[in-house]
Amino acid sequence: MLRDAMEAQFVEESDGLTFWLARPQDYDEVMAISQDIYQGNDYLPHRYHTWMTECERVVIIGRRNGRLVALDSALLVDGGQTVVLEGLRVCPSERGRGVAGVIQRVTDCYIKQVYPSVTTKRLTRRDNPGPEKLSKFIFLACRAILSLFGEAERFKGFVSGLKTKLESTEKSDGPSSNNNQKLFVLKDIHQLKAILLDPDLSLRLQLPGGAIIQDWQPLKPMESNLEILERRNLTWMVDCFDDKPMFMSFHTPPYPVPFNGGSLRFNIDMFGTDVFIAKKALIAHLEQVIEEIHGSVVVHVYMPQTFWEAMRQFCEGDEGVKQYMDYWEQLFLEKEIA
Ligand SMILES: CC(C)(COP(=O)(O)OP(=O)(O)OC[C@H]1O[C@@H](n2cnc3c(N)ncnc32)[C@H](O)[C@@H]1OP(=O)(O)O)[C@@H](O)C(=O)NCCC(=O)NCCS
Numbered sequence: 001m002l003r004d005a006m007e008a009q010f011v012e013e014s015d016g017l018t019f020w021l022a023r024p025q026d027y028d029e030v031m032a033i034s035q036d037i038y039q040g041n042d043y044l045p046h047r048y049h050t051w052m053t054e055c056e057r058v059v060i061i062g063r064r065n066g067r068l069v070a071l072d073s074a075l076l077v078d079g080g081q082t083v084v085l086e087g088l089r090v091c092p093s094e095r096g097r098g099v100a101g102v103i104q105r106v107t108d109c110y111i112k113q114v115y116p117s118v119t120t121k122r123l124t125r126r127d128n129p130g131p132e133k134l135s136k137f138i139f140l141a142c143r144a145i146l147s148l149f150g151e152a153e154r155f156k157g158f159v160s161g162l163k164t165k166l167e168s169t170e171k172s173d174g175p176s177s178n179n180n181q182k183l184f185v186l187k188d189i190h191q192l193k194a195i196l197l198d199p200d201l202s203l204r205l206q207l208p209g210g211a212i213i214q215d216w217q218p219l220k221p222m223e224s225n226l227e228i229l230e231r232r233n234l235t236w237m238v239d240c241f242d243d244k245p246m247f248m249s250f251h252t253p254p255y256p257v258p259f260n261g262g263s264l265r266f267n268i269d270m271f272g273t274d275v276f277i278a279k280k281a282l283i284a285h286l287e288q289v290i291e292e293i294h295g296s297v298v299v300h301v302y303m304p305q306t307f308w309e310a311m312r313q314f315c316e317g318d319e320g321v322k323q324y325m326d327y328w329e330q331l332f333l334e335k336e337i338a
Contacts, residue, residue, distance in 0.1 A: 140209030154320025
């Protein structure tokens with residue numbers, strides 16, 4: 001039987017709210033509580049229906065007197081040991097009263113029932129809640145984000161400007177010290193697997209908290225997560241030195257978000273220690289999508305904090321594609337599930 005046609009599955013009643021598994025037909029109500037979330041960069045309008053059928057994902061909604069007021073979601077990862085929490089939201093009129101805490105406890109409890117092997121929950125968030133709230137978590141890492149915005153047709157000029165800048169730094173630095181290095185698009189799934197499962201990867205690329213963070217979703221580089229990464233249809237770039245990856249990045253296919261009346265959101269996640277390669281990778285990722293983007297485009301580049309200022313300077317000065325948010329961060333946190 002189609003889930004659509006199914007009765008809503010009741011989860012629990014708590015604090016005057018009833019909790020249910022979300023269904024495809026709850027979409028409009030979920031969107032109604034999602035106005036202006038992440039300043040228009042919300043991924044949920046685009047991902048909701050995929051979430052409904054994604055295996056080992058739980059999506060829970062909370063209702064007060066029948067009205068949908070909150071949503072939380074968890075994806076089972078890391079071979080069943082961890083859940084990644086995503087999508088948390090509470091309708092504006094219910095905020096500041098602890099509803100987010102209630103739905104998170106309900107989600108934890110449900111997860112424990114369905115997946116007893118889970119010991120840990122992980123989440124990424126943009127706002128720093130301060131030391132008191134943060135002390136409830138294990139702090140794993142912090143990444144910097146550079147955000148750009150422009151009309152699709154202005155990206156060709158932007159990229160050619162970046163190339164000119166890169167060439168001039170190459171010249172002024174003399175013959176490149178990176179002769180053995182070459183950034184390439186990694187398409188071979190076996191090669192990708194070998195790279196991701198290499199036990200030295202985390203140290204060499206300084207992976208945040210030992211994880212790959214894909215568009216806010218942290219995953220340990222382990223075999224059982226490869227299938228999840230494959231589902232995301234990513235474009236991978238790697239730069240190797242003596243066959244060892246020294247830099248890795250990927251982009252998620254651009255997807256629509258509400259920003260500025262409707263835009264494409266383009267996320268690039270970067271891992272490594274060499275900002276020069278990061279600049280090359282930025283150009284390469286943009287070139288990969290330049291023919292397919294249209295309308296307004298928001299680009300978010302997630303990177304080690306040490307890259308940020310150099311990347312900002314690298315991107316400044318274009319008339320069409322501009323930085324549109326100041327420095328901001330992605331916090332990566334963990335907590336035991338009781
Ligand atoms: C962030 C948001 C969900 C908070 O909802 P709320 O019900 O007003 O939350 P409260 O301030 O009453 O806090 C209740 C609990 O949720 C926790 N919480 C608040 N924001 C959180 C967040 N972003 N991630 C995880 N937990 C959060 C609080 O620490 C508190 O925990 P406690 O009960 O263990 O003390 C709500 O403001 C919202 O929907 N904002 C827009 C969407 C958004 O930014 N979501 C965050 C995704 S990272």
